Amino acid sequence: MPVPPSLDTEVAGLFCVGFHGTTPSPEVLELVRRGVYGVVLFARNVESAEQVAELSAALKRAAGRPLLVSIDQEGGRVARLRSPHGFTELPPMRALGELGDVEVARATGALLGRELRAVGIDQDYAPVVDVDTNPANPVIGDRSFSRDPAVVGRLGAALAAGLQGEGVAACAKHFPGHGDTSQDSHKDLPRLPHARARLDEVELQPFRALARAGVASVMTAHVVFEPLDAVRPATLAPSVMRLLREDVGYDGCAISDDLEMKAVTEHFSLEEVAPGAVAAGVDALLVCHTASMQHQAIDLVRAAVEGGSIPRQRLAEARARVERLLRFAGPPPDPAVARARLRTADHLALAARIPALAAGNDPTAA
Secondary structure (H helix, E strand, O other), X not given: OOOOOOHHHHHHOOEEEOOOOOXXXXXXXXXXXXXXXXXXXXXXXXXXXXXXXXXXXXXXXHHOOOOEEEEOEEEOOEEOOOHHXXXXXXXXXXXXXXXXXXXXXXXXXXXXXXXXXXXXXXXXXOOEOOOOOOOOOOOOHHHOOOOOHHHHHHHHHHHHXXXXXXXXXXXXXXXXXXXXXXXXXXXXXXEEXXXXXXXXXXXXXXXXXXXXXXXXXXXXXXXXXXXXXOOOOHHHOHHHHHHHHHHOOOOOEEEOOOOOOXXXXXXXXXXXXXXXXXXXXXXXXXXXXXXXHHHHHHHHHHHHHHHOOOOHHHXXXXXXXXXXXXXXXXXXXXXXXXXXXXXXXXXXXXXXXXXXXXXXXXXOOO
């Protein structure tokens, strides 16, 4: 009979971690052995298509079980995989919004899915379904499809369907909406005064559309929505997570944005953040940079389960949602054939159909 997992393994299975280097580091391999469900890649992990495929394959072989490899590949300024590495580059999603063609959005998602799957990447943290209502927003801007929530929902659902049709999990972000902030949650803790009526009218519309479309995951925002919780950002707020489950009607995997972002690290201790996010209703936790913090966060959540502040039922619920997400975890890819599936004539022709917009710098590239 199979040996049931230990509590430490069960808790580690709620975490997705990042690391430094272009081959698996000893630190990330230790976390894989501990039981993390996934590894997220950044620009710092990328040299070429073949190297990314070999990296994904090495991580999956080391796990010896389903392991989800994730990345931010939106297009425009937030894309870890670029043409010098062998990939098709896409303009920002605002360009798709200006084109307004649902079938092109779906085909774009499929293009992303085929190229990610070729190098063994199982989840794309896309699409951004924030509504770009604040021209002074320093972090969303042209990453959003539109200032019209109906357009964002329609094109976001199409892009997610294209991704998932190619076997890559999509992730709608950043719930319940980062589009109207004037601060970047990588650097500060944004606050918004929006009442429920405003959220219903603008921010929540796209998330409802993505929930109906069966998006595989939703990412929470490190943004305080004052009428819902005057102190805690969405990632730590039970009232916001109830909104996702009961109002939006989403029962898939809710993933935190990176817990090492300054929006949380400069305002809350890790002792509050890691157990607090799970207790609030977040199922999976992203800790993207520091091995010691990754291990500490797992320790803190395990202690919270042992102490009863996170009920066993909540742990089982979160694990079940992560297990559903792990259905997207594919086998190790073959690096020898990866490049032949990238930058194909069809892919380049599709990219050329999307109008180009001015590109900026990616504040999340590290």
